[in-house]
Amino acid sequence: MALENQELRKAGLKVTLPRVKIYQILERAGEGDHFSAEDIYKLLIEQGEDVGLATVYRVLTQFETAGLVSRHHFEGGHSVFELASDQQHDHVVCVRCGKVREFTDPELVRRQNAIAEELGFRLTDRTLYLYGLCKDGCEKR
Template identity: 75%
Template sequence: MALENQELRKAGLKITLPRVKIYQILEQAGEQDHWSAEDIYRILMEQGEDVGLATVYRVLTQFEAAGLVVRHHFEGGHSVFELSSDDKHDHIVCVKSGVVREFSDPVINKRLQEIAEENGFILTDRTIYLYGIYKDADKERKI
């Protein structure tokens, strides 16, 4: 059985072609790929798949509820999706083009843990979004 089928079953979701195709797209994404529902719809169309945009939104919402994906809401109403993972990483977003890059910094991670402990907290989750202008923003317009 394919990995995506196992993940869908573990999440309690029925195996359907749209779910499998959307999961495969997310699974094949590189670290720097953060796609909106519209991006995923466009990829499906390029692959010749007959899946509507409403279905893509519905499946992504189901994946999010099942803990398979994380939805990031960036400023300006820009939302993108990536598969859930245990690695702690942060994002920097170009406010001009919508390009998203991941980064992970052990010094930041350690300091956040220390801050939580200093304040009597056990850190269970965290999110850092940095905003700026990507040097090649005009070449990579996504928004």
């Protein structure tokens, strides 16, 4: 049985073709790749799949509810998805083209924990989004 089928069943979801295809796209993503629902829809169309955009949104929401994917909401209403991971990481987002890159920095995590402790908190979760202009042409415009 394919890994995506096992993951879907483990999450309590019925194995359907749209779910499998969407999971495969997310699974094959390069490290640090994040896809919007529209990105996934376009990739499915390029693959010759007959799946509607509403179905993509519905499946991604089901995946999020089941804990299979993480949704990141960025300024301007831009949302992207990635397979859920135990590895904590942060994101830098281009405010012009929407490109998202992820990074990890143990010193940054240590410093955030120290700040929280100084203020009388124990962190249970954290999210950091940095915004700027990417060097892929957006910075020069």
